[in-house]
Amino acid sequence: MNSVGGSELYHYELLVGLSQFEQLDITFATYTQPNLDFYLFQDLLKRGIKVKHLSNLQEEYNLIIASQPYPNQFLCLRYPNIPKISIIHSALRSEEVIKHLSIKHYVAVQPDIYRCLKHKYGVKTSNITLIYNPVDSTRFRKHAKHENKVNGVLIGEINDPLRRPMIDHAVRECINKHMGLTIISHSKDDFKNTLIQVKNQTYNTEDYLKEADFTVGLGGRTTIEGWMCGIPSYIYHVNSYGDILDIKLKCPPKTERFERNYVSKQHIELYKQILKNE
Secondary structure, eight states, X not given: OOSOSHHHHHHHHHHHHHTTOTTOOOEEEESSOOOTTSHHHHHHHHTTOEEEEGGGOOSOOSOEEEESHHHHHHHHHHOTTSOEEEEEOXXXXXXXXXXXXXXXXXXXXXXXXHHHHHHTSOOOGGGEEEOOOOBOTTTSOOOOOOOSOOEEEXXXXXXXXXXXXXXXXXXHHHHHTTOEEEEEOSSOOOOSOTTEEEEOOOSOTHHHHTTOSEXXXXXXXXXXXXXXXXXXXXEEEEOTTOOEXXXXXXXXXXXXXGBHHHHHHHHHHHHHHHHHHO
């Protein structure tokens, strides 16, 4: 959580949304040691959210919401009787679904993950809810059309094996079609063409999206942020090795389902339902 990648921003935005509900007393526990001087943590602390390392949990909780296999396993062992909701962020890697009697429900953040939970892992549909990535609609919104050259935005690690084939293909396509492409990544590469710009990882990705005509991605957060800004997305369907299986240009759908306040309300209703059944 000491960064501004997709997983980090998912949890930050969800926590900001949940912090508006006074009946919630929230502790946020991270797998990595949290740097409490980091500005995202500073904001959460100001909102009354306690931030701890996963190993420092001492209290008893009514409900645990967990992401990623290791935290799920750790929490099932440490708190075997506390009901849990497991959030699954990917159907491609690092997201082995943990099954335990205390895990009462699964949240899938994309339709393909919902299908994966149902068909690959055999989870009953009554135990799965599709709730999308939360996005701050005050930051990501439609802007007036600009008159600059056609420009795209791709947010993702250049050295990520899952994304590298997509990035190389998108770079070639943009160069061939004389379109600009801004890649926002912590890792770097020189694509030796002025049409391709590589920028440092940043929280304020809306500054780039408001000047963009399209996004490029795997259908996750970047796609949604672009849709919120009213621009289409080239969505790459890849396998677990990054091999490109399909590419589709998808225009923005109705975006209420992605708005942070709407997503957080879906979460709190699910929490109430799980606790009611206990």
